[in-house]
Amino acid sequence: MSYELIAAKRVEQGTGASRRLRRAGKLPAVVYGAGKDAEAIVLEHNPLYYALKDEAFHASVLDLVVDGDKQQVLVRDYQMHPFKQLVLHIDFQRIDANEKINVNVPLHFLNADLSPAVKLQSGKVSHVVTSVEVSALPGQLPKFIEVDLSEAQAGQSVHLSDLKLPEGVELVALARGENATVANISGKASAEGAAE
Numbered sequence: 018m019s020y021e022l023i024a025a026k027r028v029e030q031g032t033g034a035s036r037r038l039r040r041a042g043k044l045p046a047v048v049y050g051a052g053k054d055a056e057a058i059v060l061e062h063n064p065l066y067y068a069l070k071d072e073a074f075h076a077s078v079l080d081l082v083v084d085g086d087k088q089q090v091l092v093r094d095y096q097m098h099p100f101k102q103l104v105l106h107i108d109f110q111r112i113d114a115n116e117k118i119n120v121n122v123p124l125h126f127l128n129a130d131l132s133p134a135v136k137l138q139s140g141k142v143s144h145v146v147t148s149v150e151v152s153a154l155p156g157q158l159p160k161f162i163e164v165d166l167s168e169a170q171a172g173q174s175v176h177l178s179d180l181k182l183p184e185g186v187e188l189v190a191l192a193r194g195e196n197a198t199v200a201n202i203s204g205k206a207s208a209e210g211a212a213e
Contacts, residue, residue, distance in 0.1 A: 051111035128167035138171040140204025157185040171204035
């Protein structure tokens with residue numbers, strides 16, 4: 018799924034101007050990067066508020082149209098109101114299609130209920146991390162990475178090096194020599210499980 022956001026250049030800046038925009042159902046934002054100057058923009062609040070609830074939105078390359086000029090961006094940061102359902106501000110980073118970028122991508126844990134650890138050894142799966150930082154060209158960014166736990170045994174840990182990555186995608190932590198744990202499987206081998 019691709020996302021297209023429509024924005025306009027923001028002339029008035031400052032706290033008072035931002036408050037007036039929010040009261041009018043608008044969202045102040047900034048877009049920066051790719052060797053160009055930072056640009057203050059404004060978007061409609063509600064479409065963006067609901068898009069932020071979608072997991073894939075955070076790891077996707079977005080098409081941002083500012084006064085008719087289309088550019089590819091990533092969501093880099095956003096601030097929410099402490100108790101209202103309101104996005105206060107959002108930052109976008111422009112990207113170059115030929116340059117690798119680092120993005121946090123969610124992990125989807127699959128088939129834990131089919132694993133011998135859970136079925137035969139009363140084990141429980143603990144997710145240590147729920148997302149990982151990947152490096153890839155914008156066109157190769159995955160929306161998520163699957164972690165298949167169907168073969169997991171009690172007492173086993175799943176590490177970054179065990180993840181199956183799409184072509185052209187690298188884990189930033191592995192490149193630094195860090196092989197962190199992604200999930201732990203607890204439980205003891207039962208007599209029936211050991212006999213099989």
